[in-house]
Amino acid sequence: MEALYLLIPLSLVLVALALWVFFGAADSGQFDDLEGPALRLLRDDDRAAD
């Protein structure tokens, strides 16, 4: 049971980390367009690079 004294604060740190990552992603526009990436296919020009 003593492990919880370490694990619970650790879980708090992880939540803080998750929030930090989420806000970073939201600021960079990650969630602005939830439809586009599925449509944006991996394709190239059909012409040789000039």
Added chain:
Amino acid sequence: MRDRGDGTAAEDDDASAAKPPASDDRAGGCFHCGLPLPAHSLWRASVGGAERAMCCPGCAAAAQTIVDAGCGDYYDTRDGYGATVDGGAAPELALFDAGENTGEGSFTVEGMRCAACVWLIERRVGALPGVQESLLNVSTERLQVRWDPATCKVSDILRALRAIGYSAYPYDRQRHGEQLERARRTLFRQLFVAGLAMMQVMMYAVPVYLADDGTMDADMTALMGWASFVLTLPAVLYSALPFFGGAWRDLRRGLPGMDVPVALGIGAAFIGSTVALVRGRGEVWFDSITMFIFLLLASRYLELSARRRATRALEALQEGMPVASQRMPAYPLDRATELVAAASLQPGDVVLVAPGQAAPADGVIVEGETEADLSLLTGESRARRMGPGDLLPGGAVNVTQAVLLRVQAAAQDSTLALLVRLADKAGQGKPALALWADRVAAWSVAALLVLTVVVFLAWQLVDPARAWPAAIAVLVVTCPCALSLATPTALAAATGRLLRRGVLAVQPHALETLERATHVVFDKTGTLTLGRPVVRDVRGFGPSREHAPQALAVAAALEAGSAHPLAQAIRAAAAGPASDARDVVHTAGQGIEGEVDGMRYRLGSAAFVAALAGRRMPAAPEAQGSAVWLGKQGAWLARFDIADGLRPEAIEVVRRVEAAGKTVVLLSGDESRAAQQVAAQLGIRLAAGDQLPQQKLDFVRELQAQGATVAMVGDGINDAAVLRGADVSFAMGGGAALAQLHADCVLLGDSLLPLLDALETARRTLRIIRQNLAWASVYNLAAIPLAATGLLNPWLAGVGMAASSAVVVLNALRLRK
């Protein structure tokens, strides 16, 4: 840019472009846009090494541009046809360069059909000289571009998009859409934080609930409690801000709304839990608090998303009004034109109005004879002949010939602008219903607050230790969660369903009011009728008795080159490819003469045809609508009765609206006889013609004064005022942008059938809302005594609240099907 406001104007392709055919290889269609090819199309473009047939120079140029830009891959991967491309250099785009060239901007892009479009647009704009970055946001249809101001202009980007078949215009941040978007983004973050906090706090709470007495020591309980406290802090201080903000606003207005008990419940539970935690004894309810915040935010997010989708579609429709005009600064000495913004026109300016364009302001014709389509302004379905000295109101569409117009009033004082102001005035009476709902909510909330205080004081006398938990339990249980979720979730689900069926519900009250409506008022032109003339009847004459199809084929051949609405009607009625007509001569306002298969024909008014066919006109019953005659040397051949055609679905719609117990009324700006005729065909008992916008509004007001709830369906600019004045209003998707702006709902797709869907959905939605409200009330009435007597502790109250909310939401989601 395609003008959505011009109704019957000269473009004859729009309707079919909206429905992409199922397969790409249908023989005979344009390779780019899929429209049927004209009989002798010479337009070709080389795509992927093969020559492809195109319907018009615009599409051919677009296809060539796409291939030349190295984007031919688009044609291999698309799963829908492109939009039809309007040809021409589009000089009006240069007006967009008037603003500051900042090197950065957003553009709203229209005409995206499939995944390949995304790729094509980004690729094409990114390849422009000077463009550093282009990124397309698909869900908002907005293109974000950064460019070098020295080498690239706004108009270059718009022109590049137009060249490949997409209309675009600079996105204006002043519009309301942006604010809603920002609110949604903030709410999304608050929702995420609340959700994360809720899940994590639950993890700490479960062991405390599950542990038997004594198996968990006090230190461990305190540790869990403090961890929960730390995680609840962001939920209360950040995620719950909308509730605290709303409660504060309500209190300052003196009208406590739903936010007040929510904010009080959250605040009281949080302070109570914190005090218990510090003291080391008593209950903590952090899990209930976070769950509570999360569930409420989720419902608000759903509601906001539905609203945002609605405003975005409207925003695109606003772009239908004419923005540019061609002014002749040195008239009559010099006829050179310059392009100016329509808003900058002054009285006395002379402008050129080309056929198919709308007049930018009210003015008197100084040169040229034409026919003008006033159907947007007056509802009159026939084009009106106009010559020098006649007044052409702003917004009227010039149909046949270019005319010069001397502007009489600045654009903001035009007939059109006055109608806009009239509509504004009519809209001021509306929020009364909303205020009434607020007041009822305020009373029930105030009663709940009083009850909480009473419970708290009563427990102080009986058992002070249990006063605090009982008061919180009452606040949480009576918190109108299920009650406040009941209506918005059902409305959001119904809005989503309607949008898929082709009805855009802009105002949240629309469905509710539609269900209550006692009268449904229809406009005639463009609403019950198609708003464009069709051939109703073909009557053959003379000894040879030529068959109707032959007469139509000859007429269609003669009219092949004309953009006149009557000519379009004849062409549409004639099946099969038209034969060629030679030596065609137009006589303005009279008709057309030409040679088809070696025979001379005349098509037009009776007097015009009589000059060729002889004086003696064949006896025939009176024409329905406009009569167009066809004759050859010495013989009358046929008469075409052309009138505004009824929508094929109109009879069905009127019948089912009546079957739903609502009275159908027809109000038209068109002449009385035409209105009565349409009413008789559809079985409408109450009909009035010759109605000016103000009279229509008065008619509706009169009905309302007698206690009726009026639903209005209209399409033209002249309907805008009455649409605002009616209790609930529908605008046709193919109608004027202005009418759509003032309507509560827009019927997308130019058909009346979605109206029936709206009626059905309104009925089901109201039934579900009533079920939800009944359930929430029963739950609250049962739970309040339990909580007040202390039988329900706060966490049980919270779980009960969540369960009742879930029932309400799931019930509402049935509407999606």
